[in-house]
Amino acid sequence: MSLYLAAGVEGSRPGLNITIFAIFVVITLGIVVWASRDNRTAADYYAAGRAFSGPQNGIAISGDYLSAASFLGIAGAIAVYGYDGFLYSIGFLVAWLVALLLVAELLRNTGKFTLGDVLAFRMRQRPVRAAAATSTLAVSLFYLLAQMAGAGVLISLLLGVSSSAGQNLVIAVVGAIMIVYVLVGGMKGTTWVQIVKAVLLIAAAAAMTVWVLGRYDFNLSNVFADAVNHGGKTGAKLLEPGFKYGKNGTSKLDFLSLALALVLGTAGLPHVLMRFYTVPSAKEARRSVVWAIGLIGVFYLFTLVLGYGAAALVGPEKIAKAPGKENAAAPLLALELGGPVLLGFVAAVAFATILAVVAGLTITASASFAHDVYANVFKRGQADGKGEVRVARITAVVIGAVAIVGGILAKNQNVAFLVALAFAVAASANLPTILYSLFWRRFNTAGALWSIYGGLAVTIVLIVFSPAVSGAPTAMIKSHDFHWFPLSNPGLVSIPVSFALGWLGTILSKERDDSKFAEMQVRSLTGAGAEKAVQQ
Numbered sequence: 110m111s112l113y114l115a116a117g118v119e120g121s122r123p124g125l126n127i128t129i130f131a132i133f134v135v136i137t138l139g140i141v142v143w144a145s146r147d148n149r150t151a152a153d154y155y156a157a158g159r160a161f162s163g164p165q166n167g168i169a170i171s172g173d174y175l176s177a178a179s180f181l182g183i184a185g186a187i188a189v190y191g192y193d194g195f196l197y198s199i200g201f202l203v204a205w206l207v208a209l210l211l212v213a214e215l216l217r218n219t220g221k222f223t224l225g226d227v228l229a230f231r232m233r234q235r236p237v238r239a240a241a242a243t244s245t246l247a248v249s250l251f252y253l254l255a256q257m258a259g260a261g262v263l264i265s266l267l268l269g270v271s272s273s274a275g276q277n278l279v280i281a282v283v284g285a286i287m288i289v290y291v292l293v294g295g296m297k298g299t300t301w302v303q304i305v306k307a308v309l310l311i312a313a314a315a316a317m318t319v320w321v322l323g324r325y326d327f328n329l330s331n332v333f334a335d336a337v338n339h340g341g342k343t344g345a346k347l348l349e350p351g352f353k354y355g356k357n358g359t360s361k362l363d364f365l366s367l368a369l370a371l372v373l374g375t376a377g378l379p380h381v382l383m384r385f386y387t388v389p390s391a392k393e394a395r396r397s398v399v400w401a402i403g404l405i406g407v408f409y410l411f412t413l414v415l416g417y418g419a420a421a422l423v424g425p426e427k428i429a430k431a432p433g434k435e436n437a438a439a440p441l442l443a444l445e446l447g448g449p450v451l452l453g454f455v456a457a458v459a460f461a462t463i464l465a466v467v468a469g470l471t472i473t474a475s476a477s478f479a480h481d482v483y484a485n486v487f488k489r490g491q492a493d494g495k496g497e498v499r500v501a502r503i504t505a506v507v508i509g510a511v512a513i514v515g516g517i518l519a520k521n522q523n524v525a526f527l528v529a530l531a532f533a534v535a536a537s538a539n540l541p542t543i544l545y546s547l548f549w550r551r552f553n554t555a556g557a558l559w560s561i562y563g564g565l566a567v568t569i570v571l572i573v574f575s576p577a578v579s580g581a582p583t584a585m586i587k588s589h590d591f592h593w594f595p596l597s598n599p600g601l602v603s604i605p606v607s608f609a610l611g612w613l614g615t616i617l618s619k620e621r622d623d624s625k626f627a628e629m630q631v632r633s634l635t636g637a638g639a640e641k642a643v644q645q
Contacts, residue, residue, distance in 0.1 A: 126456045128453075129454060137305060141294035145294045154501065164397075167398065171401050182436060186416070192352065217388065222480050224244075231629050283463060283464065287467045287468050287471055321415065333348060340420055344425075347425075373604060374531070374533065375532070380472075382539075471505050475502070478504045533598055538568070542611060555614040556614040567599070
């Protein structure tokens with residue numbers, strides 16, 4: 110997400126936007142308090158008592174997954190880069206097929222609350238859980254920092270807050286509300302917030318899509334033609350591939366690397382994986398993903414119309430000059446279509462989007478620390494449920510505070526690399542370990558540790574020495590150039606390396622437990638014994 114000091118969208122009414130924000134916060138806090146009434150056990154706090162149906166969880170997954178980057182970033186990318194911008198949508202959507210076919214049901218049958226449960230099923234508990242928690246915290250923190258920093262500038266943009274202190278206050282308020290959601294509502298409250306947010310987001314995108322098409326007699330070809338006509342010198346390129354990523358061989362490889370990280374990273378994102386435990390059975394987990402694919406797919410079709418609609422009605426040049434640049438495309442389109450009232454509603458939806466995503470990330474990170482590290486590493490599996498939940502709540506406050514401070518420190522930086530890093534780490538450290546654990550009989554503790562820690566280390570090193578951090582006009586550090594890795598996203602290298610490390614660590618170790626793999630295979634495929642494992 111491109112971040113710049115916000116000066117406010119011209120024509121916006123900050124007072125109206127604040128009122129709509131306040132109404133949303135009051136309503137969702139009421140929902141969170143209502144949902145918290147039945148939070149009595151660890152299963153209630155972590156997994157919402159496994160009481161959500163597949164369709165409900167699917168809506169919540171779409172709310173968790175469709176971040177502000179999806180709503181504002183992709184619509185803006187399509188408005189400015191056309192075809193190449195829409196390729197982001199393809200990557201984000203196709204990724205769910207991996208989750209559906211390889212991960213969702215098997216994970217739901219095998220684990221209890223976290224990724225560490227799955228890995229520790231057939232391996233040594235303490236080192237594997239510590240590694241899984243480290244990876245989960247890394248992915249969650251990078252994603253959380255990007256969302257918090259984005260929240261500061263995005264909401265400041267829509268409220269007309271231009272001072273640094275004002276942006277800091279906005280980030281602190283977002284963090285405080287997020288902490289309240291997690292502390293009071295747990296997973297159940299967070300899930301309902303995500304459902305409400307998903308409904309609002311998809312409804313807003315649908316309304317704006319119909320509005321745009323109505324301007325052009327519901328003829329999408331006319332929208333494309335007008336986007337080309339208003340695109341200036343680059344207008345014709347909006348319908349051609351390669352506008353952004355086809356300049357040279359390196360840029361094409363960079364896009365391939367990014368696409369690989371997006372497609373494979375989604376099935377390894379901890380806050381996505383944790384949602385599979387909120388349903389009562391593996392069948393409902395599968396239904397969740399099917400519903401999520403449908404809703405996310407429809408939403409990304411809306412962004413196609415919104416992006417080209419913004420190019421046609423607002424113009425790429427005006428969008429590029431606006432505060433926030435590409436991220437201003439959807440708000441500017443809303444202002445063009447429905448004036449300040451529609452802009453205020455879109456602003457509230459963007460605010461809801463950020464709150465829902467950061468709440469999901471926070472509860473995932475806190476659950477991983479409390480369940481994997483505190484209960485199973487420190488307490489060696491002897492912690493009671495109440496103590497575990499208490500530690501999870503304390504961890505949520507700490508993570509929230511870290512997210513607020515980190516968001517404030519990163520607010521004037523280009524933090525797009527944080528999102529890319531989160532997906533790359535998930536694809537490199539988590540997914541190979543999950544797949545090996547579920548499908549490879551020979552896989553063992555050493556292989557898991559090599560894959561997780563090695564994938565995490567390789568990804569971070571390559572990102573630090575990439576153009577995303579230095580050596581490019583959009584780099585985080587513009588005053589120095591110490592990059593030697595040519596790709597902004599390391600997925601093309603880090604993902605195969607992580608798979609290779611998992612294989613190498615396994616074959617170099619003599620540890621092997623075929624009987625435990627057989628038990629895990631039966632449970633993951635049939636669900637036999639799963640219900641006993643998840644009761645708490």
